Amino acid sequence: MGDVTQKIELGTSVAAVPEAPRSPPMATIGPIAWLRANLFSSWLSTAVTLLLLYLVIRWAVGLVDWGIINAVWSVPNNQTQACRELKGTGACWAVITEKHRFILFGTYPYEEQWRPLISILIFIGLFIVSAMRRFWRKELALIWIAALSAIGILMWGGVFGMPYVPQERWGGLVITLILATFGLAFAFPLSILVALGRRSQLPAIKVLCVLYVELIRGVPLISLLFMASVMFPLFLPEGMNIDKLLRAQIAIILFAGAYLAEVVRGGLQALPKGQYEAADALGLSYWQKTGLIVLPQALRLVIPPLVNTFIGFFKDTSLVLIIGIFDLLTAGKTAIIEPAWQGFGVEVYLTVGAIYFVFCFAMSKYSQSLEAELNRHRRR
Amino acid sequence: MSETMEQVASAARTDAPPAILLDKVNKWFGALHVLRDVSLSVAPGERVVVCGPSGSGKSTMIRCINRLETHQEGRIVVDGIELTDDVKALDAIRREVGMVFQSFNLFPHLTVLENCTLAPIWVRRMPKAEAEELAMQYLERVRIPEQAKKYPGQLSGGQQQRVAIARALCMKPKIMLFDEPTSALDPEMIKEVLDTMIALAETGMTMICVTHEMGFARTVADRVVFMDRGEIVEVGTPTDIFENPQTDRLKLFLSQILRGH
Numbered sequence: 001m002g003d004v005t006q007k008i009e010l011g012t013s014v015a016a017v018p019e020a021p022r023s024p025p026m027a028t029i030g031p032i033a034w035l036r037a038n039l040f041s042s043w044l045s046t047a048v049t050l051l052l053l054y055l056v057i058r059w060a061v062g063l064v065d066w067g068i069i070n071a072v073w074s075v076p077n078n079q080t081q082a083c084r085e086l087k088g089t090g091a092c093w094a095v096i097t098e099k100h101r102f103i104l105f106g107t108y109p110y111e112e113q114w115r116p117l118i119s120i121l122i123f124i125g126l127f128i129v130s131a132m133r134r135f136w137r138k139e140l141a142l143i144w145i146a147a148l149s150a151i152g153i154l155m156w157g158g159v160f161g162m163p164y165v166p167q168e169r170w171g172g173l174v175i176t177l178i179l180a181t182f183g184l185a186f187a188f189p190l191s192i193l194v195a196l197g198r199r200s201q202l203p204a205i206k207v208l209c210v211l212y213v214e215l216i217r218g219v220p221l222i223s224l225l226f227m228a229s230v231m232f233p234l235f236l237p238e239g240m241n242i243d244k245l246l247r248a249q250i251a252i253i254l255f256a257g258a259y260l261a262e263v264v265r266g267g268l269q270a271l272p273k274g275q276y277e278a279a280d281a282l283g284l285s286y287w288q289k290t291g292l293i294v295l296p297q298a299l300r301l302v303i304p305p306l307v308n309t310f311i312g313f314f315k316d317t318s319l320v321l322i323i324g325i326f327d328l329l330t331a332g333k334t335a336i337i338e339p340a341w342q343g344f345g346v347e348v349y350l351t352v353g354a355i356y357f358v359f360c361f362a363m364s365k366y367s368q369s370l371e372a373e374l375n376r377h378r379r380r
Numbered sequence: 381m382s383e384t385m386e387q388v389a390s391a392a393r394t395d396a397p398p399a400i401l402l403d404k405v406n407k408w409f410g411a412l413h414v415l416r417d418v419s420l421s422v423a424p425g426e427r428v429v430v431c432g433p434s435g436s437g438k439s440t441m442i443r444c445i446n447r448l449e450t451h452q453e454g455r456i457v458v459d460g461i462e463l464t465d466d467v468k469a470l471d472a473i474r475r476e477v478g479m480v481f482q483s484f485n486l487f488p489h490l491t492v493l494e495n496c497t498l499a500p501i502w503v504r505r506m507p508k509a510e511a512e513e514l515a516m517q518y519l520e521r522v523r524i525p526e527q528a529k530k531y532p533g534q535l536s537g538g539q540q541q542r543v544a545i546a547r548a549l550c551m552k553p554k555i556m557l558f559d560e561p562t563s564a565l566d567p568e569m570i571k572e573v574l575d576t577m578i579a580l581a582e583t584g585m586t587m588i589c590v591t592h593e594m595g596f597a598r599t600v601a602d603r604v605v606f607m608d609r610g611e612i613v614e615v616g617t618p619t620d621i622f623e624n625p626q627t628d629r630l631k632l633f634l635s636q637i638l639r640g641h
Contacts, residue, residue, distance in 0.1 A: 277448050278485035282499035282551060283474035292498065296489050377489050377531035 067091050074098075083344065095344040096351050099335040103352065106171015106326040112163065115154045116174040122147050122154075123177045131366055133373070144185070151178075167245050171326030173355065178245075179317040179327065183252040184310055190253065191260030196290065198265055209261070216258035221319055224251045229323035248320050256313045263305045267298030300374045307367035311360045328352055397460060399424045399555055399586045400445060405454035407440060414440050415451065416610040424554075427587045429597040429618075432607035433633055438590045441607070442557045445588070446477045459554055475503060478548030482560040484540045486532035492519070492543050493528040496550045504551065511550070518546040522576050538569030542576050549580075556580065558589040592637060594622060606630050 039049045070090025072082050074097045083092035096103075104120070105113045126147045129135050135143075155174070158164035197209035216224070228251035229244060236242070271294060279289040299306070321330040332352040336344055400422040407415040414437045422428055430438045443449040444456060447463055447470055456463040458473045487495050496515035500506040506514070519525045522542040524535075532540050541561055548556060558577065562570045574596050581587060581600040591597065597604050597618050604621040606614040608629045614621060625631045 272483075272485075274481060274483050274485035275487065278479075278481065278487070280448060281446055281474060281477075281479040281481075282547070283471055283503045284499065285471070288502050292502065293487055297487075300489065374489075377533055 091347050092344045095341050095347050102335045103332045104172045106331045107169050119151045119154050119174050122151055167243055172331040173328045176317050176328040180314045182249055183256055186253045187256035187260055190257040191264050194261035195264035213258045213261055216254055221255050224255055225323050259309050263302050263309055267302035270301050271298050303367055303371045307363055311363055396424050401457040403455040405451045407451045414610050418612055424586055425584045426602045427581050427600050428603050429601040430590045430605045436607040437610040438607045439559050442559055442588055442590055446474055476554045478553035479557045480544050480548055480561045482563050484544045486540055486544055488532050491529055491531055496547045499551050515550050518549045522546045537565045538572045541573045545576055555586045560590050
């Protein structure tokens, strides 16, 4: 504080009273100036702007015509005649009205579909709670265990008067959420350990981590899923059978873990050496240094690529279709196999795409706000 | 080293066991011989300033004292404990030796107060309230208690370095090491950091300070060590070293320093 007053006094004694700051000329700020500078700066630019504007408006009008004005919202008893008569001039949203339960819940028994519905709601609630910083404490782990157990009980049933539903009948959005949530919840901690291990001084740990990352990263996820589904059971003793979904889940965890590990390692390498030295000089142990100094900074640095990988894996879970698991995308595809509904793929894929988009966009938006908040210390 | 210099090196306060003892320490970076038979004994409460041209091994020497660098030959004994690969011994030494770096190395994701309480809470197992009270005491001593809730990035370089000094002091170390603490600072901020260090010296802290600040050396140093090319070339009182240099290397160094200022 003392310095500041001193500086001000110095300033006044040397120079005269400084000029009052002038505002910039009106022509260079405001929306009109912006338009003129960016869209209408020359006759060419004006022409391109007008042409693009025309195309965008035509496209938007067409979309509204197709998606809302000419659309058929429901048809009686699978009679898709009304839809077929449109000949593509309008959307047949009736396919969604009719098949939305199949897309969301797959072949799960019809009367029991409230169970996956509640599971989906629990997942969404879990994401929201985990996203709020005020819940970031040890109890959050308990909430996760409770929520995931509840989802397991709901989906399998066999207790509390709920009939047992084998895993083969699960499907739709809930499978996508299960694979993505469990996948990232286990892959993320695994990736941190692997990233730390890859920088370890101990040769055995280092070699193990490098081998893991390079081997898993070197093969496509599809081949890993095939291994989990076809080859892995061959090595098991007769009669022993691990759930197919679990095998796919493990394959996804291992795959995501390898990719995330490299992202985390990037963050570890970006940290200046001085941070490690300062922690060492204060006498912090390896795990204190890692947990209190290194990881909090390294992970903040890699939020954008981390979320990038998260979003990628959320969508990659759709690859489980090749080993016969009904995730959201596969369920959508299967819904239009029925002859009556064939040919309405656009509507189904748009809907499925919209569901993926909602989850991925939420992740993206959340990561932006998290980044801004956690990097507060870098602002001046 | 000549005999007279070895005498000087161990002359001060021989009654107590040395706080720091370096005995024929050698270190190589690859094939580069960066410390050559470095021997130095520092008594408790003694203030030693180390100077020398860049690349002379002075930073490496003090970084060996808390084993941020490992030495390959010779012995280093700190506070009665010899530095070896033994992790327990190393932890014990690091608790008693504070260090201040040229580039501050504050933890940017923690507030000033959290920077200061981190090690007392986690290493000394001090209750949080007590650690915060202690931290505020030291922040007052370095005259920035009002910045406690800010992040290091919001502070000026001089303020950051004073926080770094407070952070090291919060561990109540017996020995403080300063590795060119003012070299990264703007000229107008050097004084505030040096004043803090002079105040610290007056409390009787054992200090080894790598610096080119000759005024500081004259004010506080009991002895000045001049290093060049990995060797200790001359050791003596500030007056001896600055007024009456014996070797050509020191004369050359002093002339370059004076020209620079």
